[in-house]
Amino acid sequence: MLGLGKITKKIFGTPNDRKVKATRPLVEKINALEPEFEKLTDAGLIEKTEELKKRAIGGESLDDLLPEAFANCREGARRALGLRAFDTQLMGGIFLHQGNISEMKTGEGKTLVATLPAYLNALTGKGVHVVTVNDYLAKRDAEWMSKVFGALGLTTGVIYPNQDDAEKKAAYACDVTYATNNELGFDYLRDNMKSELSQMYQRDHNFAIVDEVDSILIDEARTPLIISGPAADRSELYMAMDLIIPELTEEHYELDEKTRNVSYTEEGNEFLENLLLEKGMLEEGATLYDPESTTLVHHVNQGLRAHKLFEKDKEYIVRDGEVVLIDEFTGRMMSGRRLSDGLHQAIEAKEGCPIQPENVTLASVTFQNYFRLYNKLSGMTGTAMTEAEEFAEIYGLGVVEVPTNRPIARVDEHDQVFRTAKEKYEEIVNVVKEAQEKGQPCLVGTTSIDKSEFLSNMLKEAGLEHNVLNARQHEQEAQIVGDAGKLGAITIATNMAGRGTDIQLGGNVELKVLEALAAEPDADPEAVRKRIEDEHQVWRQKVLDAGGLYIIATERHESRRIDNQLRGRSGRQGDPGRSAFFLSLDDDLMRIFGSERLDKVLNTLGMKEGEAIVHPWVNKSLERAQAKVEGRNFDIRKQLLKFDDVMNDQRKVIFAQRREIMESKDVSEITQDMRYQVIDDLIDQYMPPKSYADQWDMEGLHGAIAEAINIDVPVQEWGVEEGADDDVIRERLEKAADEAMAQKVAAFGPENMRQIEKQMLLQTIDGKWREHLVTLEHLRSVVGFRGYAQRDPLNEYKNESFQLFESMLDGLRTEVTQKLGQVRPMTDEEQAQMVAEFQAQQEALQDAASEASSEASQAPEPEVEGFDENDSSTWGNPGRNDPCPCGSGKKFKHCHGKIV
Known part of the structure; x- marks a missing residue:
C-alpha cells in the first residue's frame, strides 16, 4: 500500500x-x-x-x-x-x-x-x-x-x-x-x-x-x-611571558593530556593578573577580560602551552640554535615547518633561541x-x-x-558488508578478475593513497595488470583516465582523481589521434582520425557488450555526495554500466556507527568467512548514518561562518571606505570631519560636560591639542575668559586647525595636498586594519573559554569585536589627524627616499600576494618538459629565485630547491 x-x-x-x-x-x-x-x-x-x-x-x-x-x-x-x-x-x-x-x-x-x-x-x-x-x-x-x-x-x-x-x-x-x-x-x-x-x-x-x-x-x-607578511618584532613580549610562566604552580592550570589541552584555573587567572599588573604589563584598573587585553591573553596562553604541552626531544629538538619540530608518526625532523599563532616563538623563548618573526595576516577572506x-x-x-x-x-x-538526455542504464547494486577488511579486499580482487575475464573495464575507488597502493599490491599478486591514479596531479593523469574505459582495463583511483574528466568507453579518441600522429608525423591528420574513429567504434561496441564501466567502491565516505561522484563516472549519456560498494565492519563509517551491534547480528546469523550481508535495509541505514554526519559537519561550518560573518561585515565597511576614498578627487572634507571629531573628543576629556570652569584641565588640553593637531593655541587664556564655554573653545580650535591646514595647502599646492591626504588616509586605514585582524585572530582563539562561564562565545565575540572595531576607528581618526598635523614640505632628497620606500613596500605586498596564490594554485603543469621530481638531472638549471621547474608557481628555493 x-x-x-x-x-x-x-x-x-x-x-x-x-x-x-x-x-x-x-x-x-x-x-x-x-x-x-x-x-x-x-x-x-x-x-x-x-x-x-x-x-x-x-x-x-x-x-x-x-x-x-x-x-x-x-x-x-x-x-x-x-x-x-x-x-x-x-x-x-x-x-x-x-x-x-x-x-x-x-x-x-x-x-x-x-x-x-x-x-x-x-x-x-x-x-x-x-x-x-x-x-x-x-x-x-x-x-x-x-x-x-x-x-x-x-x-x-x-x-x-x-x-x-x-x-x-x-x-x-x-x-x-x-x-x-x-x-x-x-x-x-x-x-x-x-x-x-x-x-x-x-x-x-x-x-x-x-x-x-x-x-x-x-x-x-x-x-x-590569506595574504601574509612579516609582523612587527614581538621578541620582548615572548621573553617577558617566558619569565612569568615558571612562577605558576599546579593549582594555577589544568592539563588534559588526552585532548592535548591546557587552560588556566580561576586561581591562575587571578595570580596572572596580579603578576602582570606588578610588572607593568597590564594597566592599573584593567583586567584580562577587557577586549584590549586580547593580545596579552593570547601570548599568556601560548606561553603556557609551550611550557606544559611541548617537551624538548619529544615534540621538538634544538639544533644549531633553532627549534625543529619532530613528526609524531615517523620520528623524523620537519625542517622548515613552524607552529602557527606565535606558539613556535613561545617555544623559542622557552629554549633561549633567537626568536624568528611571526607572519601576520595582511588580508583574508573565505x-x-x-x-x-x-x-x-x-x-x-x-x-x-x-x-x-x-x-x-x-x-x-x-x-x-536536471534530467539526463538519455535514460540512465547503469545498475547500482546493493552494498555488500563483510566482517573484516581482509575478506572485503579478497572479494574485490575476485570481482575485478571476473570482470576482466569478460573484458569489462573496472574503476576501483579508494579513500587514500595508502589503501590504493595496498590494493594495487593485491592485484599484482593476483597477476592482474592495472593503472594507479593517485591524488597527486601529474602528466600521466590524462593518459590513465583516457585508458580507463578500454576493454578489460583496471584503474585504481583515489577520491581526488577524475574531477573535470570523462571516461569514454573504448578509450579516448583524441588521445589516440595524438599518439598516432606522434608516431607517424608525416601522416595525413584527417586520414589518421578517420581510421582511429572507425577502430574506436569497434572497441566501444565490445566494451558495451561486456557491460560498460564497472565502478567498484572500497568504502563509504562520510558524505553521500562523494559516493555519488564516484558512481557517476559510469553510465554517461545512456551507456550501460554497473556500480557496487564493498564494505567491512573495520571501515571508519561502519566502526563509528554501531558496527558492534551489526557484528553480533552477523554472529547470530552464523555467517561464514567470506560471506557478505546484502540487503536494502543496510543501504538505508548507512545513508541515514551519512546524513547524520553531513548534518553535523554542516552545523560546524554554519557556526564557524557566524564568527566569519562578524569580521566580514567589518571588512566590507573598511573596503567600501577605501574605495570611496580612491574614487574621491578631494578627501579634505573627510579629514576635516576627523579633525573636528578629535577636537570634540579632547574637549569632552579635558572639559567634561556639565562641569565647572575650575574643574577643567586647560593645561592638559593645550598639550593634547599640540600633540594631536600640531598647533600652539592659548587655550589656558581662553579658559579664564568671561563667557567662555566648551562651544566657544571648540569653535576657536576648529578655526585654528583649519587655518593651519590652509597654510599647508598653500605650501604644497592644492593638487599635491589632496594627494597627500588621500595616501595618508589609505596607508593609515591599511595599517590599522592589519593590526585589527591580528587582534581578532587572538580574540577568536581565546573566546571559546567564555563558555565555561555560561556565556555564549559567539555573542561575546560579536560584542568585543564591535568594541575593538570602534576603538580602531577612533585610533584611525587620531592617527590621520596627527600625521596631517605633522606633515611639512620635504626636500627633494627626502621625497625621492619616501617614493622609493613606498614602492618597495607595494612590491613586497604584491610578492606576498602572488606567492600566496601560487601556493594555492592547483593542477600545476611542469615548466620543463620531461620533469621528474625524483631525478634532479631533469630539472634544468634554475636559479634560487626562479620559478620551480615543476610548475607549482613557487620559487625554486621554496619548492624542489628547498634545502632540507
Whole structure:
C-alpha cells in the first residue's frame, strides 16, 4: 500500500519535477526559433548579439531576451564546435540563469551548458565569471569556449597565477572571464590593498557560474585565502611571558593530556593578573577580560602551552640554535615547518633561541564570504542534492536535478558488508578478475593513497595488470583516465582523481589521434582520425557488450555526495554500466556507527568467512548514518561562518571606505570631519560636560591639542575668559586647525595636498586594519573559554569585536589627524627616499600576494618538459629565485630547491 506522500507525488510530481516542467515552454520557444537562426550568416549572429545588447542596456529584462539569446548561442556553438545543445542542456542553462545549482550527471556537457547563461548575462556589459577548480580547467575551458563566444561577438579572458598585470586587467575587462576560485579571491584581496582605482583588476561582482560547485562552496569553503607578511618584532613580549610562566604552580592550570589541552584555573587567572599588573604589563584598573587585553591573553596562553604541552626531544629538538619540530608518526625532523599563532616563538623563548618573526595576516577572506559578494550566483555539479539545505541557507541557492538526455542504464547494486577488511579486499580482487575475464573495464575507488597502493599490491599478486591514479596531479593523469574505459582495463583511483574528466568507453579518441600522429608525423591528420574513429567504434561496441564501466567502491565516505561522484563516472549519456560498494565492519563509517551491534547480528546469523550481508535495509541505514554526519559537519561550518560573518561585515565597511576614498578627487572634507571629531573628543576629556570652569584641565588640553593637531593655541587664556564655554573653545580650535591646514595647502599646492591626504588616509586605514585582524585572530582563539562561564562565545565575540572595531576607528581618526598635523614640505632628497620606500613596500605586498596564490594554485603543469621530481638531472638549471621547474608557481628555493 502506498503512503500518502507517495500518492501525492504520483499525482502532482515532486517539487523538482514541477520546476523541470516549468522550463518546457521556454525550451519549446528556443527550439521554434532554431530555423530562423540557422538562416543567419556568421556576421548575422554577431549583429544579433549587438541588437540584444542594445535591448538589454535599454532596460529589457534578461528573462524576455532569454529565448533569442539561447537560440543564438546554440547556433554559435553548433558552428564553432559542431556541438548542438540538447533540450536538457537548455534546461540546465535556464536554471543557472535563474540563480540555481543545476545538478547534471557526468557526461551531460556542463561546460557547454555554462555558455548559454554566460552569453545572456554578458549582454548587460557587466561581465560574467565562470569559476573552475584548477588552472588547467580554466585555461582549457576558456580556450575551448572562446570559439563560441568569438562567433557571437563577445570577448573571453582567462585568469591564472603569476599573470602579467596588463593581461590580467584585460582578462577581467572581457565579457566572459574564466578563473579559479583561488585566483578570484586573491585578486579581490589584492584590489583592496591598492592605492589607485586604475590599479584594480576586478569590476563589479555581477554574475558567477561555479563549476564543481559542491567542491568549491562546501569542501573548500572553510579554507580562508590569506595574504601574509612579516609582523612587527614581538621578541620582548615572548621573553617577558617566558619569565612569568615558571612562577605558576599546579593549582594555577589544568592539563588534559588526552585532548592535548591546557587552560588556566580561576586561581591562575587571578595570580596572572596580579603578576602582570606588578610588572607593568597590564594597566592599573584593567583586567584580562577587557577586549584590549586580547593580545596579552593570547601570548599568556601560548606561553603556557609551550611550557606544559611541548617537551624538548619529544615534540621538538634544538639544533644549531633553532627549534625543529619532530613528526609524531615517523620520528623524523620537519625542517622548515613552524607552529602557527606565535606558539613556535613561545617555544623559542622557552629554549633561549633567537626568536624568528611571526607572519601576520595582511588580508583574508573565505570562499563563503567572497562568493556571497556576487549579485547573482549559480553553479553546476553532478552531486548537489544531498547538500541542498546548506546551499539554500548559506548562499540562497536552490538545487534542481536536471534530467539526463538519455535514460540512465547503469545498475547500482546493493552494498555488500563483510566482517573484516581482509575478506572485503579478497572479494574485490575476485570481482575485478571476473570482470576482466569478460573484458569489462573496472574503476576501483579508494579513500587514500595508502589503501590504493595496498590494493594495487593485491592485484599484482593476483597477476592482474592495472593503472594507479593517485591524488597527486601529474602528466600521466590524462593518459590513465583516457585508458580507463578500454576493454578489460583496471584503474585504481583515489577520491581526488577524475574531477573535470570523462571516461569514454573504448578509450579516448583524441588521445589516440595524438599518439598516432606522434608516431607517424608525416601522416595525413584527417586520414589518421578517420581510421582511429572507425577502430574506436569497434572497441566501444565490445566494451558495451561486456557491460560498460564497472565502478567498484572500497568504502563509504562520510558524505553521500562523494559516493555519488564516484558512481557517476559510469553510465554517461545512456551507456550501460554497473556500480557496487564493498564494505567491512573495520571501515571508519561502519566502526563509528554501531558496527558492534551489526557484528553480533552477523554472529547470530552464523555467517561464514567470506560471506557478505546484502540487503536494502543496510543501504538505508548507512545513508541515514551519512546524513547524520553531513548534518553535523554542516552545523560546524554554519557556526564557524557566524564568527566569519562578524569580521566580514567589518571588512566590507573598511573596503567600501577605501574605495570611496580612491574614487574621491578631494578627501579634505573627510579629514576635516576627523579633525573636528578629535577636537570634540579632547574637549569632552579635558572639559567634561556639565562641569565647572575650575574643574577643567586647560593645561592638559593645550598639550593634547599640540600633540594631536600640531598647533600652539592659548587655550589656558581662553579658559579664564568671561563667557567662555566648551562651544566657544571648540569653535576657536576648529578655526585654528583649519587655518593651519590652509597654510599647508598653500605650501604644497592644492593638487599635491589632496594627494597627500588621500595616501595618508589609505596607508593609515591599511595599517590599522592589519593590526585589527591580528587582534581578532587572538580574540577568536581565546573566546571559546567564555563558555565555561555560561556565556555564549559567539555573542561575546560579536560584542568585543564591535568594541575593538570602534576603538580602531577612533585610533584611525587620531592617527590621520596627527600625521596631517605633522606633515611639512620635504626636500627633494627626502621625497625621492619616501617614493622609493613606498614602492618597495607595494612590491613586497604584491610578492606576498602572488606567492600566496601560487601556493594555492592547483593542477600545476611542469615548466620543463620531461620533469621528474625524483631525478634532479631533469630539472634544468634554475636559479634560487626562479620559478620551480615543476610548475607549482613557487620559487625554486621554496619548492624542489628547498634545502632540507
